[in-house]
Amino acid sequence: MARRKRSSPVLEKAVRRAAGMNSIDPNLDVGNGLTLPAFSTLIEKMRTRENAYNTALSNLDKLYSEMLQTERELADMAEHMLLGVATQYGKSSVEYGMAGGVPKNQRRKGLRGESLTPLSEQPAFVGNVEANGNGNKAAAKAN
Numbered sequence: 001m002a003r004r005k006r007s008s009p010v011l012e013k014a015v016r017r018a019a020g021m022n023s024i025d026p027n028l029d030v031g032n033g034l035t036l037p038a039f040s041t042l043i044e045k046m047r048t049r050e051n052a053y054n055t056a057l058s059n060l061d062k063l064y065s066e067m068l069q070t071e072r073e074l075a076d077m078a079e080h081m082l083l084g085v086a087t088q089y090g091k092s093s094v095e096y097g098m099a100g101g102v103p104k105n106q107r108r109k110g111l112r113g114e115s116l117t118p119l120s121e122q123p124a125f126v127g128n129v130e131a132n133g134n135g136n137k138a139a140a141k142a143n
Contacts, residue, residue: 002061005054011046018043 021028021036028036082101089095092104 003057005057006050008046008050011043011050014039014043014046 018036018040021039026036082096082099085099086096086101091101094103097103097106
């Protein structure tokens with residue numbers, strides 16, 4: 001998903017104001033260094049920065065998608081390499097385990113729905129039930 005590019009409402013408003021001020025006087029100076037040419041220069045600086053930012057986002061999107069593609073290729077090749085070792089040495093071999101696979105004879109076979117810890121090792125539930133039968137002491141005392 002491409003990153004959202006930025007557009008500045010402040011920049012758009014400044015461009016409209018500069019156009020209006022330009023119709024008053026192209027060299028408008030309202031004092032304290034506030035001139036239309038300085039305002040126009042700052043508008044162009046902001047426009048340049050915004051374009052640079054949006055270009056950087058596009059480049060980042062491109063790099064990200066290239067990285068994801070390479071990651072898929074790497075995962076595919078890693079799987080093929082492991083299968084190649086399995087073909088050459090067998091899935092029960094030490095070499096297969098060294099390559100990152102789990103040798104067939106070391107795989108754990110679990111049964112569905114069965115807990116991994118035996119019932120004898122599981123903690124028993126111990127509840128504190130008062131006279132009212134729901135475990136709420138305050139309600140039991142109020143009765």
